[in-house]
Amino acid sequence: MDTLFSIATVEAGIRLGLPVALAALGAIINERSGVLNLGLEGMMLSGALGGYIVNDATGSPWIGLLAGLLVGALTGGVFAGLVVTFRTSQVVTGIAFTIVAIAATTYLFQLRWDIGELPPRVERLGMWPLVALTLVCVAGVWFLFRRTTLGLTISAVGESPESADALGYNVVLIRWMATIAGGALAGLGGAVLVNGPLGLFIEEVTAGRGWVALALVVFAGWRPVPAVAGAFLFGLCDAAQLRLQGTATEVPYEVFLALPYVVTLIALVVRARRSHTPAALGDPYVRGAS
Amino acid sequence: MTDSDTRQPAPSVTPSPKSTWPPKLDGWLDAVARRATAEGILSSILVPLVSALAALVVGGVLIAIDGVNPLSVYGAILQGVFTKSRGFSYTATVATPLVLIGVGYALAYRARVFTIGGEGQYLVGAVAGTAVVTAGGVGDLPRVVLIVVGLGAAIVAGALWGGLAGVLANRFGASIVISTLMLSFIGDSLLQWAVRDGIRDPDSYNANSRPISAAALPSFFGQKTHLGFLFALVLVPIAWWLIRRHRWGFRIDARGHNPGTLNANEFSSARVTLSVLVVAGGLAGLAGMVETTGVNVRLGQEASVGYGWDAIIVALIGRLHPLGVLVAGLGMAGLTIGFESAQRQFELPSSLVSLITAFVIIFVVWGDAIAARWKESR
Numbered sequence: 001m002d003t004l005f006s007i008a009t010v011e012a013g014i015r016l017g018l019p020v021a022l023a024a025l026g027a028i029i030n031e032r033s034g035v036l037n038l039g040l041e042g043m044m045l046s047g048a049l050g051g052y053i054v055n056d057a058t059g060s061p062w063i064g065l066l067a068g069l070l071v072g073a074l075t076g077g078v079f080a081g082l083v084v085t086f087r088t089s090q091v092v093t094g095i096a097f098t099i100v101a102i103a104a105t106t107y108l109f110q111l112r113w114d115i116g117e118l119p120p121r122v123e124r125l126g127m128w129p130l131v132a133l134t135l136v137c138v139a140g141v142w143f144l145f146r147r148t149t150l151g152l153t154i155s156a157v158g159e160s161p162e163s164a165d166a167l168g169y170n171v172v173l174i175r176w177m178a179t180i181a182g183g184a185l186a187g188l189g190g191a192v193l194v195n196g197p198l199g200l201f202i203e204e205v206t207a208g209r210g211w212v213a214l215a216l217v218v219f220a221g222w223r224p225v226p227a228v229a230g231a232f233l234f235g236l237c238d239a240a241q242l243r244l245q246g247t248a249t250e251v252p253y254e255v256f257l258a259l260p261y262v263v264t265l266i267a268l269v270v271r272a273r274r275s276h277t278p279a280a281l282g283d284p285y286v287r288g289a290s
Numbered sequence: 291m292t293d294s295d296t297r298q299p300a301p302s303v304t305p306s307p308k309s310t311w312p313p314k315l316d317g318w319l320d321a322v323a324r325r326a327t328a329e330g331i332l333s334s335i336l337v338p339l340v341s342a343l344a345a346l347v348v349g350g351v352l353i354a355i356d357g358v359n360p361l362s363v364y365g366a367i368l369q370g371v372f373t374k375s376r377g378f379s380y381t382a383t384v385a386t387p388l389v390l391i392g393v394g395y396a397l398a399y400r401a402r403v404f405t406i407g408g409e410g411q412y413l414v415g416a417v418a419g420t421a422v423v424t425a426g427g428v429g430d431l432p433r434v435v436l437i438v439v440g441l442g443a444a445i446v447a448g449a450l451w452g453g454l455a456g457v458l459a460n461r462f463g464a465s466i467v468i469s470t471l472m473l474s475f476i477g478d479s480l481l482q483w484a485v486r487d488g489i490r491d492p493d494s495y496n497a498n499s500r501p502i503s504a505a506a507l508p509s510f511f512g513q514k515t516h517l518g519f520l521f522a523l524v525l526v527p528i529a530w531w532l533i534r535r536h537r538w539g540f541r542i543d544a545r546g547h548n549p550g551t552l553n554a555n556e557f558s559s560a561r562v563t564l565s566v567l568v569v570a571g572g573l574a575g576l577a578g579m580v581e582t583t584g585v586n587v588r589l590g591q592e593a594s595v596g597y598g599w600d601a602i603i604v605a606l607i608g609r610l611h612p613l614g615v616l617v618a619g620l621g622m623a624g625l626t627i628g629f630e631s632a633q634r635q636f637e638l639p640s641s642l643v644s645l646i647t648a649f650v651i652i653f654v655v656w657g658d659a660i661a662a663r664w665k666e667s668r
């Protein structure tokens with residue numbers, strides 16, 4: 001157990017928490033505007049592959065991160081087109097979107113690198129620049145919702161699109177922008193995962209982290225700072241699990257494998273009653289329908 | 291809702307005439323037409339069909355980009371399913387868990403209960419069933435008893451796993467999408483622990499359970515297709531009957547359209563939520579055990595192959611209708627099996643088939659939205 005409580009575990013926890021934190025921030029922007037983004041996992045995965053391919057081609061992890069951001073924004077745009085403009089069911093579209101993204105990234109990856117061929121390790125970024133990047137994003141999202149009119153407008157659209165529309169705000173446009181911004185952050189999260197200390201893309205590399213991020217948003221009551229704290233907690237569990245896997249201990253390592261999900265489940269139960277769920281979350285907006 | 295019409299006799303001034311056979315043709319045609327439009331023939335058959343074709347075209351373009359003639363690939367897929375002796379047998383085997391879990395999803399989605407926890411319930415069912423049939427001292431029991439007890443344990447475990455999400459939703463208002471997802475991940479951890487430690491075969495080097503040979507499901511005609519496929523085939527008409535003719539199915543649809551109606555009639559919509567999650571969970575648990583005892587010899591770490599996720603696609607493409615789920619499940623299984631041989635022959639990426647099925651679902655979602663707009667504009 002000595003190895004469990006060490007600086008290295010905490011460091012690994014931070015490292016593993018960063019992508020989840022970024023994706024959770026993206027989900028907050030989405031959901032505050034009333035768009036439930038169950039495609040988050042798929043957007044993260046798309047950003048991860050985009051970031052990996054561009055980094056591999058250019059040799060620069062920073063350009064890789066930028067590519068992840070752009071790919072994420074693009075997927076966000078496609079999602080917005082479906083759920084905001086075509087008003088498809090957000091739950092079904094989100095799940096379908098993730099399924100497509102998993103299949104598409106695996107396909108592109110298999111097309112590029114044959115089975116058996118070892119995909120190259122790309123240039124990696126250290127942990128601290130990524131921590132700085134994440135902190136900038138947290139501060140940005142916090143500032144957006146606490147200090148700007150735009151943030152207030154986004155929240156208004158998520159709480160009562162009818163009222164926002166009556167006040168002259170363009171609900172469709174704002175939801176489009178929020179969905180694209182959320183997708184961009186999720187894509188960045190995926191790129192951070194791949195261009196960070198890992199330096200490698202494998203099939204389904206995000207391994208459900210996008211879903212965890214979605215759950216964290218509920219846990220955090222749609223506020224950015226608690227969401228990032230939750231992401232760090234998830235990272236710690238993940239790190240503990242990885243550390244215990246090789247060693248024989250009294251506590252099976254699978255407990256730590258399940259722990260983040262158990263914690264999320266408990267948080268879901270404790271939080272749900274007094275949560276600050278955006279009132280119009282999941283509802284497509286049809287002008288003059290109600 | 292045509293069903294509600296048939297259930298409550300309309301108050302009539304004149305005594306209703308005795309039913310005659312054959313029924314008057316125009317009246318019968320009218321009823322057929324009404325039923326068809328109530329379900330929406332456009333969205334129930336045309337949208338999935340066009341979506342499947344469109345996805346195959348997109349897949350064809352991708353195959354062509356890869357430098358292979360798509361027609362010969364699709365030809366090989368058809369050949370793999372219909373002309374090879376084992377083709378249909380394998381297809382039925384793969385379709386079995388898809389249909390079992392898919393019908394459960396379909397019932398839940400009809401009630402607008404969006405569970406995505408089939409994978410976890412499948413794994414928990416497999417673990418519980420395997421634990422029972424490989425426990426010490428049960429080996430002497432007759433095979434029939436062992437099979438029934440194993441499947442029963444799996445159904446109960448899956449139902450509990452699904453029901454837990456229902457309780458969390460009803461009592462605490464927890465989102466079912468997120469809670470069933472978390473329970474799926476926890477179920478996978480449970481499987482990992484079970485085969486590594488809990489019910490591990492001490493004589494095996496690999497992390498897996500003892501062989502379940504004593505509880506193995508019988509198979510048909512010396513083929514690979516096992517008894518589980520019969521379960522799936524029987525389940526379809528039962529589910530259909532429940533939806534069309536039973537009170538429970540009526541309540542499911544009522545909750546799906548407006549949960550307030552149920553509560554206004556002093557029937558708790560929470561009970562529908564819970565019951566539908568329990569049933570869907572039980573079916574997924576059954577699928578897990580059926581797969582373990584029908585196809586595999588042991589339960590291993592690799593038991594999570596994603597049937598629980600694929601069945602979501604099957605339920606949606608099958609339009610939440612049991613028969614549709616059966617057709618969609620067979621279609622998806624056929625594509626998978628046929629593609630397996632075509633893929634080796636033409637050296638295509640193995641993920642192409644999941645990409646094509648994923649495109650079907652996106653096109654269905656998109657097509658529904660377009661159909662809805664088209665209806666609005668008329």
